[in-house]
Amino acid sequence: MTLPVGAVTNLALIHTVVGAVGVSGYAVFALVTTLPTMLPATDLGAGAALTEAVARDxxxxxxxxxxxxxxxARNLMCAGAAIAAAGIIMALFGMWDRVLGDAAQPGSDLTVAVASVLFGCSLPLGLSRSVLLAVNRNEVTFLLQGAGCVLQFGLVLLAVGLGAPTGGLVCAAFLSQCLVNAVGAVIAGRCVGMPLLAMIARSVRERALKERAPIAHLAVPTSITTAAAVVALCTDRLVLSHVAGPTAVAVYSAGEQFFGPASSLLTAAGLPLWALFARRRQSSGAPRRQLAKLTAAFAAAGLVLGIAIVVFGVVAGTWMMHGRIRVGTDLMVAFATLLFVQAVAIPAAMWTMDAAGLRFKAITYSLMAVVNLVGSIFLARLGAEGPIIASVVSYAALVLVPTLLRAFRRA
Structure with a gap:
């Protein structure tokens, strides 16, 4: 239900931003609003730790x-404060212009500083997603995600109506995330019967230290995996900004608007398997035949969605850009292939979410990140599809194949 809502609002959002600030302004908007995806701090292993805790307790x-x-909550509070401080300090020294590369505009330092503060505030509130995942209330998470897309579009539309520059549109997007996470924390607290907002607020108190549970055995490998995935899959815009220029960033971002919702849909379908397999590991485990059927089902879904984004992505992507640049078929085929290899890996990845499996994933993702980043830098000269090709090859060889072999050997 949320996929079409998110897809339509994102298309309208990009069309509005390009119409208001042009292709170069949209390149800045897309680059800054996706900077949080390049941080391994969005979860810090909370999802894995809470899912295991709910299964065992x-x-x-x-x-x-x-x-x-x-x-x-304490870990995320500290991470949010560190991110906000780092964003402000880098802005004071004028470092964000260098990070953003050719896509940077006057005022980018101030824009990213404000965005860093808003993101730092929303980070601990985002714990609600991990709580909802742990109690298998994923439908609430994705309803909130759909509502967040609508709210983001509304705030950006308001900013455009007020004549705000690119920085104002960026800050409106981050403000919407903060508000949605706050609402999510209230709802998640009611789902688990705990005052989640109050627990987040008091997690930094000395008294709360005595009540904390150890989560490092799950959080550390999860954070390493997240950081490696960030380096591999979320730095493409930065690489393109430095190697190919802002136009390539805009083209990539337009195509990613179709890949992102499709990937989110497959992830949503796979998330219930996390809690299910966590409970199965406490008993007899998952039969190999069931894992094979799930893998085939996700492969078929990935293929269908991949064909859909190739068919519709070229026309709709060019419309989003007001016809000023063209979203090519090569780009959408590359995204479709990446979607397929990720889809095939989802069931096996959910099966390997125990402590030993997370350590294994940390190793495979770290290797993949190194190969992917090097390949992206070289292939970015081909255009927007270059980094995606690097992602497909490195992910298939170093994550998909090892994960499938390990999962079927131990299922």
Whole structure:
């Protein structure tokens, strides 16, 4: 239900931004609003730790769950403060213009500084997603995601109506994320019967330290995996900005608007398997035949969605850019191929979310990140599709194949 809502609002959002600030302004908007995806701090292993805690803790007091929430909240509070401080300090020294490359505009330092503060505030509130995942209430997460897309479009539209520059549009997008995460924290707290907002606020107090539960054995490898995925899959815009220029960034971002929702849909379908497999690991495990059927189903879904984004992406992407630049078929085929290899890996990846599996994933993703980044820098000269080709090859060889072999060997 949220996929068409998010897709339509994102198309309208990009069309509005390009019409208001041009292709170069949209390149800045897309680059800055996706900077958080390049940070491994968006979860810090909270999802893995909370899912395991919920699967293991059947007591009435739920001390393990409460302790895990406090530990995760404290980590995210500290990470959010560090991100906000880093954004401000880099802006004071004029460093963001260098980071953004050719896409940078006057005032980019101030824009990213304000965006960093808003993102730092929203980070601990985003713990609600991990809580909802742990109790298998993913439908609430994705309804909030759809509402967030509509709110973001509304705030950006308001900023455009007020004649705000590119920086104002960027800050409107980050403000919407902060508001949605705050609402999500209230809803997640009601779902688990805990005052989640109050627990996040008091997680930094000294008294809360005694109630925390250890999560490092799950959080550390998860954070390494997230950081590696960020380097591999989320730095493409920065690489293109430095190697190919702002036009390539805009073309890539237009195509990614079709890949992103499709990837989110497949991830949404796979997330319930995380909690299911966590409970299965406490008992007899998952039969190999079931894992094979799930893998085939996700492969078929990835193929269908890939064909859809190739068929519709070229026409709709060019419309988003007001016809000023063309979104090519080569770009959409590259995105479709990346979507397919990621889809095939989802069931096996969900099966390997225990402590040993997370350590294995940390190794495979780290290797993939190195190969992917080097390949992206060289292939970016081909245009917007270059980094995606590097992602497909490195992901298939170093993540997909090892994960499938390990999962089917141990299922």
């Amino acid at each position: 059947s007591s009435r007091e739920r001390r393990l769950v409460r302790g895990t929430v406090l530990s995760s």
